[in-house]
Amino acid sequence: MKFSRLVLPGITMIAVSYGFARFSYGLLLPNISQDLEMSSPVSGIISSLFYIAYCFAIVYSTVVLTTDKGPRVMILAAGVSAFIGLLIMGASPNVWVLALGVLFAGGSTGLVSPPYGAAISLWIKEKKQGNANTWINAGTSIGLALSGAGALFLASEWRFTYFIYALIALIALIWNAKVIPKIGARPRVTFERGEFSFRGVEGAVPLIICATTLGISTAAFWTFAIDFLESTNTYSDWQLSLFWIIIGVFGILGGFSGSLIQRFGLPWAYKWGGLIIGMASLLLAWLPEQWAVSYLSAALFGVSYIFITGVLMVWGIRVFITNASLGIGTSFLLLAVGQVIGSIFAGMFIDLGGFTFTFVIYGFIGIVAMIFGPKEIKKYMGNL
Secondary structure (H helix, E strand, O other), rough: HHHHHHHHHHHHHHHHHHHHHHHHHHHHHHHHHHOOOOOOOHHHHHHHHHHHHHHHHHHHHHHHOOOOOOOOHHHHHHHHHHHHHHHHHHOOOOOHHHHHHHHHHHHHHHHHHHHHHHHHHHOOOOOHHHHHHHHHHHHHHHHHHHHHHHHHHHHHHHHHHHHHHHHHHHHHHHHEEEHHOOOOOOOOOOOOOOOOOOOOOHHHHHHHHHHHHHHHHHHHHHHHHHHHHHOOOOOOHHHHHHHHHHHHHHHHHHHHHHHHHHHHHHHHHHHHHHHHHHHHHHHHOOOOOOOHHHHHHHHHHHHHHHHHHHHHHHHHHHHOOOOOOHHEEEHHHHHHHHHHHHHHHHHHHHHOOOOHHHHHHHHHHHHHHHOOOOOOOHHOOOOO
């Protein structure tokens, strides 16, 4: 299959699932909270549903996607889930209906990631598979930047914004349905049914601790950063949207994680990623009313989040050396588990101690995660 024929619709679907369906909630939260009269604890609980749905979906997709049906069915299921979720969120008259939409929207991200890895293995030449994965994963940052750009014009019209996102999701779904082929009778690559198990896997415990801790540390930023800035009463709607665009644009630079791991090693990459992701929250807590500082925080968070997810993916593959799909699925699953925990407690901490207090705590959690990072990689993972 021609490289662009698979990669371009893949980028679009990832942008829809992650950028629109999952992460745009934090951007639109101030107006959603005002219209639906949500408190910070309720906002945090609603946000945790994205990650809960993601956890169940990625377990399901990792186990089921590898059957003889191939990746097409799961990719289209992700598109349908994103479309339905965005539609329900846009139409939600209350918190309960919003929560239902969030479950569908969050589930789409768990369904979409593993199947594209399988699709690339099936239909892209081996020497181009690395580039294909990198570009498709960049869809998250592209989606973030586009959602921020859209909010420049529709900041207060969050329902209409979600309806536009749903329309784009439908277009992405139709596009993928046209280009993703059904698996043939004799595929070039075959898949076995996956299984989640950590037993007997050397080096799995540090990965579990780090991925979960980093998930916790990023939850407050994704959900409440825009709320935090708005609480200072120093930002216009377009300035808040620009903050989100910066996260997305700089996130694209995080795609260089693979090259840096290869050059400097996994421990070095992990430690710098954890440090920067923690510093982003601390920086925002320091001077949230200063746009130069907050935008620098957005840039650091954008680049470090995409960077650290790439690091965790490589680390997971090396730990689960005999089952790469399990390595990827485990890393992202545990990151999401941490985000479930982090989102719930972030809302409570904000209600008790305020935004600054909460972001300082979460910033230090990110830095503490550095302590448990990979040590002797070669001992149990082999060379790069």
